[in-house]
Amino acid sequence: MSAVLLPRVEMVPVRVDDIDEVLAIESRVYPFPWTRGNFVDSISSGYSAWGCRIDGELVGYFVLMLALDDAHLLNLSVDEKRQRMGFGARLLQHAMLAARRAGATTLLLEVRPSNESALGLYRLFGFEQIGVRRGYYPAAAGREDALVLRRSLLGVSA
Numbered sequence: 001m002s003a004v005l006l007p008r009v010e011m012v013p014v015r016v017d018d019i020d021e022v023l024a025i026e027s028r029v030y031p032f033p034w035t036r037g038n039f040v041d042s043i044s045s046g047y048s049a050w051g052c053r054i055d056g057e058l059v060g061y062f063v064l065m066l067a068l069d070d071a072h073l074l075n076l077s078v079d080e081k082r083q084r085m086g087f088g089a090r091l092l093q094h095a096m097l098a099a100r101r102a103g104a105t106t107l108l109l110e111v112r113p114s115n116e117s118a119l120g121l122y123r124l125f126g127f128e129q130i131g132v133r134r135g136y137y138p139a140a141a142g143r144e145d146a147l148v149l150r151r152s153l154l155g156v157s158a
Helices: 016-029 036-044 087-101 116-124
Strands: 009-013 048-054 057-067 070-078 106-111 128-139 142-152
Touching (some): 009 087, 016 036, 016 057, 016 070, 036 057, 057 087, 070 087, 087 106, 087 116, 106 116, 106 128
Parallel strands (some): 070 106
Antiparallel strands (some): 009 048, 048 057, 057 070, 106 142, 128 142
16 A cells, blocks of 8 residues: 655744745736835734745735724735635635634625636635725726625634
8 A cells, every 4th residue: 555645734923934925926916016114014014914835835825904893904915826725715715714814794895897717716715795986996998897796704713
């Protein structure tokens, strides 16, 4: 019988030293990526930033801002070559747990209506649309709206 080595998947805090890896993914998955300054400022401000690593390789990350009993998911990204493999779901589940552990009872986020895969993931996790931010995102032809989604975290185990 031969042994099968499974990859080691870890959720780890994102640090300033990791930003080059984060930016590489960010620039591959978004036409209008966050800047180095956006990530440095988020980490310096104490936002919750976590990465998913497989055998040491960063495959995705999220940035979460906490305010009183609300959390706001600012960015959740998975490298193109690792999409549709469950890593977005792992990251989202970890973000929900991190928010709940910090005392949040609600998680908010914005998503482009054109980002059907992200929208499907969020709906699968029980997020509901509560609004629209007109012209929120830069787009090739001007601006794109953002759908504002919310999910209660009261049932999430802390």
